[in-house]
Amino acid sequence: MNIRPFDFSEADYEAYATVRRKAHPESPLDLAGLQHLDRTRAPSDVLARFVVEQAGEAVGVLEYATPYYDPKPGVLEVVYYLHPHHQALEGPLWQFLQGRIAPHQPQELQATVREDWPQYRFLTTQGFVEVERRWVSVLDLAHFDPSALARPLPPGITIQPLSALPWQEEAFQRDLYALEIELLGDVPTAEPITPWPFEVWQERSLKDPNLLPEGFFVALEGAHLVGVSMLFKSHRPQTLQTGLTGVRKSHRRQGLALALKLRAAEFAQAYGARYIRTSNHQSNRPMLAINEALGFVKEPATVLLRLSPVPQKPGPLGSQ
Numbered sequence: 001m002n003i004r005p006f007d008f009s010e011a012d013y014e015a016y017a018t019v020r021r022k023a024h025p026e027s028p029l030d031l032a033g034l035q036h037l038d039r040t041r042a043p044s045d046v047l048a049r050f051v052v053e054q055a056g057e058a059v060g061v062l063e064y065a066t067p068y069y070d071p072k073p074g075v076l077e078v079v080y081y082l083h084p085h086h087q088a089l090e091g092p093l094w095q096f097l098q099g100r101i102a103p104h105q106p107q108e109l110q111a112t113v114r115e116d117w118p119q120y121r122f123l124t125t126q127g128f129v130e131v132e133r134r135w136v137s138v139l140d141l142a143h144f145d146p147s148a149l150a151r152p153l154p155p156g157i158t159i160q161p162l163s164a165l166p167w168q169e170e171a172f173q174r175d176l177y178a179l180e181i182e183l184l185g186d187v188p189t190a191e192p193i194t195p196w197p198f199e200v201w202q203e204r205s206l207k208d209p210n211l212l213p214e215g216f217f218v219a220l221e222g223a224h225l226v227g228v229s230m231l232f233k234s235h236r237p238q239t240l241q242t243g244l245t246g247v248r249k250s251h252r253r254q255g256l257a258l259a260l261k262l263r264a265a266e267f268a269q270a271y272g273a274r275y276i277r278t279s280n281h282q283s284n285r286p287m288l289a290i291n292e293a294l295g296f297v298k299e300p301a302t303v304l305l306r307l308s309p310v311p312q313k314p315g316p317l318g319s320q
C-alpha cells in the first residue's frame, strides 16, 4: 500500500470519483460540489486528503478536515472510502490517520456514514458512538400529483422563486441570510449549529454551482420573508436536491411549508426531473410528517458518529 497526498488536480478528483463509485455505487461523488467546497474553505481550516494506492492503482481516499458545515474548535471530521476488494486496508489506514492527526490534538473526531456502509461497523468498533441519525428520502415524481394536497395560501402570503426576487442585492441577501439562520436554529439537531458568517454564506451558498434560483422558493408576507424551501441541481441523473425548508415560528401550522414543497415539486416536474431527494433528522417529526404525506420514500439512515476523547496513540506513518 502507498499513501500519497491528494494533489487537487483534475486527475486526482477523477480518481476520487472512481473510488467513491466503486465503494458506494448508490452514492456517487458530487464532483462539482466537492471542488466548490474545497475552493471555499476558510484559510484556518485543516484539510488533509490522501490517495491510497495499490499496485499503482487508486483504491481508496482518506481525509481529515475541519467540518465544513458546522466547524467547531477541536473537532476534525474523518472521511474515507475504499474499493470493496481492499476493505482490509481499513486497519492500516486508521493507524496512519491516528499518526497524522495526533499533532493537531483534536478533542473530538466526527464521521458521517450510512448505517449499511462498512465504515459504520469499523468506526464503531474503534469507539465512535452515534450522535444523531438522518433519513435521506426520495420522491418519485412520475406519478405525483401536487394538486391532490394543495390548499389555498393564507391571506397576504405569496410564494416566489429567488429568480423573481432581487437576490443579487445585498439588502435582500441579508434578509434571506437572517431567515436561514433563524430557521437553522430551529432544526432539531443534537447540538446547535454554528452559523456561517454572512460573507462566508454569500460565497458558499449563493455561488454554489448547484444553486437553482428558479427552484429556490421563498414565502413572503408583503416584503417580509417568512419561509423557504429550496431545490438545488444534483449530480444524480434526473434529480433535484432539497436544501433547507423552514417557516418562521410566527407563521407555522398555516400550510406554508406544505405549499412551498408542493410549489417546488411542481417546478421539478416542469424542469423535467424525475426525483427529488431530501434529508431530515429522525427527530424532526414535523418535517417528516410533511415529506411522508407527499410520498417521499426513506433510504437507510445516515449516521453522525463521534469519537471523544480521541485516544493519543500515534501509529506507524504508512509508507510516506
Ligand SMILES: CC(C)(COP(=O)(O)OP(=O)(O)OC[C@H]1O[C@@H](n2cnc3c(N)ncnc32)[C@H](O)[C@@H]1OP(=O)(O)O)[C@@H](O)C(=O)NCCC(=O)NCCS
Binding pocket: 183, 184, 186, 187, 188, 243, 244, 245, 246, 247, 248, 251, 252, 253, 254, 255, 256, 257, 258, 259, 279, 280, 284, 285, 286, 287, 289, 290
Ligand atoms: C417543519 C416546518 C418547516 C413545518 O412548517 P409549517 O409551515 O408549520 O408546516 P405546515 O403548516 O405546512 O404543516 C403541514 C402539515 O404537516 C404536519 N405538521 C407540521 N408541523 C407539525 C408539528 N409540529 N407536529 C406534527 N405535525 C406537523 C401537519 O400534518 C400539518 O398539517 P395540519 O397543520 O393541517 O395538521 C417548521 O416546523 C419549521 O420551520 N421547523 C424548523 C426548521 C426545520 O426543522 N426544517 C426542516 C429541516 S430540513
